[in-house]
Amino acid sequence: MLKKNEKDIMELKNLVKDHVEWRHQIFKLAKSDLIKTYSGAALGWAWAIIKPSVTIFVYWFAFSIGLRHRGDIYGFPFFLWLIAGMVPWFYIQEMLTQGTTCMRRYKHLITKMKFPVSTIPTFVGMSKFVIHLLLFAIVIVIYFLFGEPFTLYYLQLPIYMLLMFLFCVGWTLFGSVLAAISQDFANLVKSFTTALFWLSGIMWPVNKITNHVGRMLLKMNPITFTCEGYRNCLIHKVWIWQEPKELAVYLIEIVIMWALALWAFKKLKKDMPDVL
Amino acid sequence: MEKEENIIEFRHVTKTYKLYKNDKQRLMAVFNKRIKYIPKKAVNDLSFEIKRGEAVAFLGKNGAGKSTILKIVTGVTYPTEGEVIVRGRVSALLELTAGFDKEMTGRENIYLKGQIMGIRDEEIHKLEETIVDFADIGDYMDQPVRSYSSGMKARLGFAININTHPEILIIDEALSVGDKAFRRKCVSKVNEIMDSEDVTLLFVTHSTEMAREFCHRGIVLKNGRQIYDSDIDSALDLYETAINVKKKPDTKDA
Numbered sequence: 001m002l003k004k005n006e007k008d009i010m011e012l013k014n015l016v017k018d019h020v021e022w023r024h025q026i027f028k029l030a031k032s033d034l035i036k037t038y039s040g041a042a043l044g045w046a047w048a049i050i051k052p053s054v055t056i057f058v059y060w061f062a063f064s065i066g067l068r069h070r071g072d073i074y075g076f077p078f079f080l081w082l083i084a085g086m087v088p089w090f091y092i093q094e095m096l097t098q099g100t101t102c103m104r105r106y107k108h109l110i111t112k113m114k115f116p117v118s119t120i121p122t123f124v125g126m127s128k129f130v131i132h133l134l135l136f137a138i139v140i141v142i143y144f145l146f147g148e149p150f151t152l153y154y155l156q157l158p159i160y161m162l163l164m165f166l167f168c169v170g171w172t173l174f175g176s177v178l179a180a181i182s183q184d185f186a187n188l189v190k191s192f193t194t195a196l197f198w199l200s201g202i203m204w205p206v207n208k209i210t211n212h213v214g215r216m217l218l219k220m221n222p223i224t225f226t227c228e229g230y231r232n233c234l235i236h237k238v239w240i241w242q243e244p245k246e247l248a249v250y251l252i253e254i255v256i257m258w259a260l261a262l263w264a265f266k267k268l269k270k271d272m273p274d275v276l
Numbered sequence: 277m278e279k280e281e282n283i284i285e286f287r288h289v290t291k292t293y294k295l296y297k298n299d300k301q302r303l304m305a306v307f308n309k310r311i312k313y314i315p316k317k318a319v320n321d322l323s324f325e326i327k328r329g330e331a332v333a334f335l336g337k338n339g340a341g342k343s344t345i346l347k348i349v350t351g352v353t354y355p356t357e358g359e360v361i362v363r364g365r366v367s368a369l370l371e372l373t374a375g376f377d378k379e380m381t382g383r384e385n386i387y388l389k390g391q392i393m394g395i396r397d398e399e400i401h402k403l404e405e406t407i408v409d410f411a412d413i414g415d416y417m418d419q420p421v422r423s424y425s426s427g428m429k430a431r432l433g434f435a436i437n438i439n440t441h442p443e444i445l446i447i448d449e450a451l452s453v454g455d456k457a458f459r460r461k462c463v464s465k466v467n468e469i470m471d472s473e474d475v476t477l478l479f480v481t482h483s484t485e486m487a488r489e490f491c492h493r494g495i496v497l498k499n500g501r502q503i504y505d506s507d508i509d510s511a512l513d514l515y516e517t518a519i520n521v522k523k524k525p526d527t528k529d530a
Contacts (some may be wrong), residue, residue: 028391036379112375114351114366115392182303267306273353274293275302 008259011266018116026123033127048131049138052090056083059203073205076235080146083139084234085202085227088164091132092223093193099124099172100189103180107276110180117272118265121172129165143234153233156240160229167222167254174261177268181275200224222257225250281363283444283476284326284349289358291319291344291500318344319355320500328364328443331470331477333487333508335515336497342480344500346370346446349478364443364476365393371448372433378422382413382432385421389436403439410465411435412458431458438465442475447490449481463489484512 019026038044064078073081098105102124109115136157144150179186197203201224209215218224225246232238240247295314296302305311319341326332334342347353348360350370376385386407390400408417411431416424424432437445445466469475479490487494487508494511496504504514 025391025394028388032377032380032384032388036377039379108375108377109392111347111352112370113389113392178303178306181306182299184299184303264306270354271294273347 007266008262011262015118015262015265018118019122022116022119026119026126029119030123030126030130033124034130037127048134052086052135055090056086059086063203074235077146080143080148081205081231081235082203083142084231087132087135087139088160088226088230089197089200089202089223090135091128091164092168092226093197094128094131095125095168095172096175096189096193096196098128099168100175100179101186102172103176103272104186104276107180111273111276117269118173121169121176125165125169125172129161132161139234148234151237153237153239157230157233159240160226160233163229163250163254164226167226167250167257170254170257170261174257174264177261177264177272180272181268196223200227202227219246220249222250222253281328282325283328283362283364284324285359285361286322286324286345286348287359287361289319289322289348289355289360290317291341291348291353292317292356317500319348321358322500322502323358324495324502324505326476326478328476329470329474330493331479331491333479333481333491333494333511334497335481335487335494335511339499340497341500342497343448345497346448346478346480349444350446362444365441366444367437367440367442367446370446372430372437374429375433376421376429379420381420382411382417382424383408385432386436390440393440395440407432407435407439410439410461427455434462438462438469441473444476444478445469446478447480449483459486466490484516487512 038048060079060082063082072078099121102120103110103117106120106124109120110117140154175185175189179189199218200221201218204218206215206218206224206228209218228236228246229240232240232243293316294302294305295316296305296311301311301313305313318339322341322345334345336342344353347370348355349362350366351362352370375389377388380388383404386404387397387400390403391397395403411417411428411434413424413428413431416428421429421432434447437447447462447466466477470477477490479487481487491508494504494506494508494515495502496511496515504511
């Protein structure tokens with residue numbers, strides 16, 4: 001058992017070593033991933049904003065106009081409450097869909113040249129993160145336009161962003177390795193993405209759910225933690241350490257995610273070039 | 277004595293591919309060791325040594341294990357058993373026509389490949405012109421690689437591989453899609469850097485004519501085993517007669 005642990009730590013060491021040695025290439029590849037995603041279309045960069053705007057509009061329309069039973073939430077207009085949770089979700093969604101297929105999209109790096117494969121999820125995650133920052137800047141501007149003053153709570157946003165990044169890259173390493181081995185896995189993730197959206201605390205205020213078990217389960221969901229974290233900064237005005245139980249569960253989930261990712265990567269890295 | 281150094285050593289190398297019935301079985305096998313697969317030995321107990329500065333052709337029918345050997349040398353794939361030692365920087369592209377980012381332009385791919393090989397931007401900037409000149413594909417240089425013909429891809433691939441100063445140069449059969457003039461240019465360039473920079477050449481082809489032009493040593497493979505290893509002429513003779521491949525000028529192979 002001890003030997004197995006040692007091997008896992010070795011794998012982690014190798015992963016960190018690869019990231020340090022190839023850091024320049026990782027940044028370059030993140031940049032090229034970003035450019036490639038948006039340069040093919042005529043409107044180019046505008047799509048990075050149009051797509052999420054349409055989605056937000058649809059949900060806002062459905063809930064505010066269609067279902068008409070949403071007034072203010074915690075004293076904030078529904079729209080403001082919605083975008084605070086939607087923007088992190090867009091990042092998670094990208095990592096669930098685009099991230100999971102990243103090994104397949106970058107298979108020329110795996111099968112045609114020597115390249116540290118473990119860094120592929122990292123630079124894909126970084127490229128998507130730039131878009132996330134862009135969208136988030138827009139959210140901040142909207143809050144200002146609605147007359148919301150800047151508060152000190154905004155300062156903890158980078159912590160939530162970093163935690164989300166860590167979790168998502170861990171997930172992507174795990175998911176993309178499995179998706180490389182089997183297309184079935186990629187399809188599985190794709191079909192569960194919408195389900196995850198509705199099963200997380202993105203569209204509902206978690207603390208207002210009365211069903212005890214339901215609220216518990218929802219709070220355990222790492223996606224809920226992320227979206228609530230962003231809302232803690234913008235809406236609830238809560239510091240991250242004021243909810244220690246939630247934070248502890250989330251940190252444990254990050255560790256588990258990375259343990260799974262390292263396990264899958266160690267097991268399958270030698271098979272990947274043969275399958276792709 | 278540096279000339280005598282083994283740049284590549286294979287010691288009893290075996291590579292087994294696992295063939296599953298379908299994708300689902302492959303996914304199941306990750307979690308369940310009892311899922312059955314057909315083991316297929318692409319390379320079987322292979323041992324050879326290549327010295328610095330040699331030019332070696334790998335000959336054999338499709339599925340003889342040539343590509344797998346090159347993949348192992350490049351470090352793209354891992355041997356199942358045995359030991360492999362490679363002492364030197366291998367060229368950027370394993371296959372001349374593959375390994376490009378199809379959505380990016382030829383020029384962007386030059387930078388990408390250079391960066392991945394760890395060449396600094398200023399140096400790539402200097403190499404860029406040489407590569408563009410050598411590839412000689414005109415305005416296509418600034419078009420996405422997906423719009424390239426296979427000949428253009430081979431040109432760009434060869435230009436990148438040969439101009440980024442590899443210690444081990446890999447050339448695959450994709451070169452045969454290039455036209456005569458370009459091939460002549462390639463041959464003289466290869467000879468030039470082999471003389472001046474002591475580059476080791478690994479060449480995979482079905483075209484005996486090109487093998488003779490480039491190489492002085494031939495390794496003949498059959499079903500993943502090495503059946504002959506000697507000078508290029510006798511290796512080619514054996515390849516043509518014993519394996520019963522009829523000689524065709526410029527056989528293309530995808």
